[in-house]
Amino acid sequence: xxxxxxxxxxxxxxxxxxxxxxxxxxxxxxxxxxxxxxxxxxxxxxxxxxxxxxxxxxxxxxxxxxxxxxxxxxxxxxxxxxxxxxxxxxxxxxxxxxxxxxxxxxxxxxxxxxxxxxxxxxxxxxxxxxxxxxxxxxxxxxxxxxxxxxxxxxxxxxxxxxxxxxxxxxxxxxxxxxxxxxxxxxxxxxxxxxxxxxxxxxxxxxxxxxxxxxxxxxxxxxxxxxxxxxxxxxxxxxxxxxxxxxxxxxxxxxxxxxxxxxxxxxxxxxxxxxxxxxxxxxxxxxxxxxxxxxxxxxxxxxxxxxxxxxxxxxxxxxxxxxxxxxxxxxxxxxxxxxxxxxxxxxxxxxxxxxxxxxxxxxxxxxxxxxxxxxxxxxxxxxxxxxxxxxxxxxxxx
Ligand SMILES: Nc1ncnc2c1ncn2[C@@H]1O[C@H](COP(=O)(O)OP(=O)(O)OP(=O)(O)O)[C@@H](O)[C@H]1O
Ligand SMILES: [Mg+2]
Numbered sequence: 001x002x003x004x005x006x007x008x009x010x011x012x013x014x015x016x017x018x019x020x021x022x023x024x025x026x027x028x029x030x031x032x033x034x035x036x037x038x039x040x041x042x043x044x045x046x047x048x049x050x051x052x053x054x055x056x057x058x059x060x061x062x063x064x065x066x067x068x069x070x071x072x073x074x075x076x077x078x079x080x081x082x083x084x085x086x087x088x089x090x091x092x093x094x095x096x097x098x099x100x101x102x103x104x105x106x107x108x109x110x111x112x113x114x115x116x117x118x119x120x121x122x123x124x125x126x127x128x129x130x131x132x133x134x135x136x137x138x139x140x141x142x143x144x145x146x147x148x149x150x151x152x153x154x155x156x157x158x159x160x161x162x163x164x165x166x167x168x169x170x171x172x173x174x175x176x177x178x179x180x181x182x183x184x185x186x187x188x189x190x191x192x193x194x195x196x197x198x199x200x201x202x203x204x205x206x207x208x209x210x211x212x213x214x215x216x217x218x219x220x221x222x223x224x225x226x227x228x229x230x231x232x233x234x235x236x237x238x239x240x241x242x243x244x245x246x247x248x249x250x251x252x253x254x255x256x257x258x259x260x261x262x263x264x265x266x267x268x269x270x271x272x273x274x275x276x277x278x279x280x281x282x283x284x285x286x287x288x289x290x291x292x293x294x295x296x297x298x299x300x301x302x303x304x305x306x307x308x309x310x311x312x313x314x315x316x317x318x319x320x321x322x323x324x325x326x327x328x329x330x331x332x333x334x335x336x337x338x339x340x341x342x343x344x345x346x347x348x349x350x351x352x353x354x355x356x357x358x359x360x361x362x363x364x365x366x367x368x369x370x371x372x373x374x375x376x377x378x379x380x381x382x383x384x385x386x387x388x389x390x391x392x393x394x395x396x397x
Contacts, residue, residue, distance in 0.1 A: 005048050006221045006252075011212055012045070012053035019142070019181050020057060029172060031182040031203050033148075033196060035189035036211040037375055039251040042185045045211065046144045050183065054142045059181070060085055060133065061142045066150040066157075074151045075126060075160035078143070082129045089137045126160070127167035130180055134171065140179045148184035149191035152365040161195065161202040185211065188375045190321050194365055197321065213250040216242050226259070237280035244280075247287035249376075258286040298380040299392035301361070305354075311337035312350045313361060314391065316370055317381040323370055325351060 018028040036042050043065070051061045062081045066074050124132070134141055143164070151157030164182060171180040186192040189208055196206045219241050226233050248254040262282035266275040302310060311334045316323045324330055326344040335341050351370065354362040360373045372378045384390045 005044065006214065006218050008045060008049045008212075008214075008217075009053070012049035015050060016053040016057060019054070019183070020059075020140075020177065027206060029178040029181065031168065031184065031206045033192055033203070033206055033208040034183065034185040034211040035192045035208050036185075036187065036213065037249055037251075037379075038187045039253060040211075040249065041214055041252065042187065042211055043146050046146055046183070046185060051144060054181075058139060059142045060089055060137060060139045061144060063144045063146070065146040067147040070150060073154075073156040073160070075156060075163065078126060078145075078160060078164070079129065082126070082133060085133055085141075086136075089133070089139070126163040127170055130167050131171060134179050140177075140181070142181040142183065145182070145184045147186055148195065149186040149188060152191065152194055152367070152369075153363075154366055158202070158366055165202045188363075188371065190371045190375075190378070191363060191365075193321060194369055194371075200367070214252065215245075215250065218250075218252065219245050219255075222256070222259075230263075232276045233279065235276050235279075240280040240284045244284045244287040247284070247291050254287075254290065255283075258283045258290070261286055294376070295380060295383070298377060299384075301357075302392055303394055306350075307338045308334060308342060308346065309350050309354055310391070312347060313354060313372075316362070317372060317378060320378075321369075321371075325370065 015028070015032065018026045019032060020029075034042065047063055051063060054061045062078075062085055064074075064077050064081050066077065068077065130141055130143075148161075151161045168178075168180050168182055172178040184192065184195065184203075189210070192208045195201055196203045196208060198204060216238075219238065223233075223236050223238055223241065226236065244258060245255050248258065259279070262279050266278055266282060269275065302313070305313065312325070314337070315325075315330055315333050325347055331342070331344075331347075334347065351362060351364070354360070355364060355373075361377065363371045363373045365371075372381075381390065384392065
């Protein structure tokens with residue numbers, strides 16, 4: 001079977017070195033926060049590149065996706081993977097295995113099941129469980145938490161983050177080399193920043209970085225594979241494809257779909273002259289069409305909102321993490337846009353209605369901080385604003 005994964009070993013090794021190394025200029029030992037847009041390869045990178053790179057250094061790596069089950073307490077999701085790690089690395093029976101009625105765990109690579117030291121996870125804090133795993137295994141532990149910002153939407157999630165911060169501080173304080181590494185990723189930079197950007201935030205002091213995008217090397221890798229599969233594609237123009245991949249937001253799925261559509265359209269045409277010459281142009285055109293269609297979609301959604309909803313969303317998009325829904329300036333802004341004064345209660349109702357749209361337009365943390373639900377909404381606003389086209393207008397019929 002062909003491997004669909006374009007590996008990024010250099011990037012993984014660099015981050016793994018930063019995480020485990022002792023550079024004075026790297027703060028990664030306090031936690032690495034990586035943001036990048038939806039569908040750009042964050043989860044694949046964490047699981048297929050960074051995890052093996054850290055494992056190769058002898059770390060136990062635990063991967064957790066907070067979106068896996070959004071109804072479950074994030075602390076439970078973390079506890080589950082720690083329990084599994086006890087079973088896998090030490091052969092220790094845990095409460096979860098017991099409650100499933102498993103009397104013997106046959107994990108390849110572990111000598112025997114340690115019946116005597118059955119653990120009760122209910123009685124252990126996250127910090128204790130992690131410290132115990134480290135002590136018993138003699139290995140250092142890295143937790144890779146995907147969609148970490150989701151923890152901010154519930155009290156339980158916030159508590160889990162604070163527990164992790166405390167575990168990190170306990171396990172790393174007295175040692176030269178850290179024994180617990182935390183890597184958190186998310187598809188929304190502003191939301192992830194809320195884990196780090198105020199004294200009340202659990203990881204205050206850390207910074208959110210952008211995960212390097214797949215970029216040109218991924219396009220080169222695709223071109224080589226496509227040319228092996230379909231030698232007729234030897235005339236592909238890489239520069240046009242780089243631009244198309246960029247227009248498509250560095251999203252592999254959209255890029256490959258555009259190539260597939262371009263090939264299909266061109267081979268279906270009767271005038272078959274040199275269709276392979278035209279593939280790259282067609283991919284570029286499809287990418288531009290898609291980008292325009294996305295923008296039109298955002299504009300249509302915005303224009304369907306009532307005037308106060310529009311004003312509230314506009315204010316948020318304009319203010320970013322500084323957004324205050326009800327301060328004097330905000331109330332004056334709304335008034336200027338709808339032509340009359342409004343009340344905080346009405347604004348609150350609009351914030352709720354924006355959250356309840358399908359798809360939702362707003363995200364709210366447990367501490368009542370707001371962000372656009374999806375980063376692409378913010379990107380669209382920035383683009384239109386910079387192009388002098390904000391606010392969107394109803395187009396003439
Ligand atoms: N390194 C890669 N090589 C090849 N394809 C990739 C790679 N990374 C991502 N992809 C493709 O892009 C898709 C999205 O990747 P992934 O799920 O990692 O993105 P994500 O940024 O975590 O998305 P989301 O924000 O929705 O969680 C994958 O299903 C895969 O098809
Ligand atoms: Mg993901």
